[in-house]
Amino acid sequence: MKLIDNPSLSNYLTMKIGGSALMMAEAYNLKDIQDIIQKCKNEKLKFYILGGGSNIIAHDETFNGIIIQNKITGMNVIKEDGESAVIKAGSGEPWDDLVKMSIHMNLSGIEAMSIIPGTCGAAPVQNIGAYGQEIADTLIEVEAFNTDSGEVETIAAKDCEFKYRSSIFRDKLPGKYIIISITLRLSKSKPKPPFYANLQKYLDNAHITDYNVSDIRQAVIQIRQTKLPDPAKQPNSGSFFKNAIVTKQKLEQLLANYPNAPYYDMGNNQYKVPTGWLIDNCNLKGKLIKGMRINPANALVLINESASGYKDLAAARAEITATVYDKFGIKIEQEPLEI
């Protein structure tokens, strides 16, 4: 197990904000995870599992514990029949390598989630999703290390309590489980319409009518590149805010004042209102607040241009959320998690 003293967290997070930690430990397998957690228990240190750092914001204060850097690899087809293939991936594998493997094998189910940054192990944490697909649609189970009991558990997808950008790993039991592997069932059938509106529009414009996973991947990559800044050039965490989920009553109030407000019916009296639209309609798009730029191409994304640290980011967040609340009466929530 390799240990690094006093790592600066901002170097490991795509937002490039955050202080340091006491230590960082690279984990290549389950044994490394077990040893690190035992060390933390023995020495009364905190621990935090890190994937690609694309959905984490760190505070300026030192994290008094060990950051576990996930390096658990491996991707294999473990079962196959005429209709589907089951793939198991180590939690430290880059998510997009799994998508590429599925495209290469002509399997459908995750192609619309092409080039989402980060690791396979983090994908179930917030039930990653894009262009009409979520990992909840194809995940069979995860293998996870229970940091309380020290046991490895197999947790079926139905027990992960997936919702929009939510799971037990993120909201109900954060820190309890370290995901070691994920297992997905992908289909041998071609992707079927209806596709998400802007994906369909792109496919129509490109005169693509015979849908295959490679074309969907290419379309998604093209669309994303116009909307999402590359974290390597412009530090960001993707969507900084979740889309707002409102009741029918709240939606009707919104539509009474803004008849053109976009929304998606999610069933169960829940409606998704794009937070990018809310921020945009407060005339905040493109604005620089405390060194944080509200992305001119997509107001959901905050870019760290010159923030001095977490406190600047928090001030920008407070101004944006208060402005949206004052105008629409809707509370918007941050998507990235915090160390």
Ligand SMILES: Cc1cc2nc3c(=O)[nH]c(=O)nc-3n(C[C@H](O)[C@H](O)[C@H](O)COP(=O)(O)OP(=O)(O)OC[C@H]3O[C@@H](n4cnc5c(N)ncnc54)[C@H](O)[C@@H]3O)c2cc1C
């Ligand atoms: C440019 C950009 C675009 C993005 N687009 C999308 C998008 O379209 N859709 C979407 O859903 N997200 C998107 N994201 C957010 C992000 O990519 C995903 O949330 C991704 O799954 C995070 O992976 P990660 O490995 O970087 O996780 P990290 O940021 O390292 O960790 C995120 C959380 O997961 C926990 N975690 C990480 N690994 C494990 C593990 N093995 N076991 C248990 N918990 C773990 C961490 O402790 C932390 O709480 C985007 C981000 C960026 C920067």
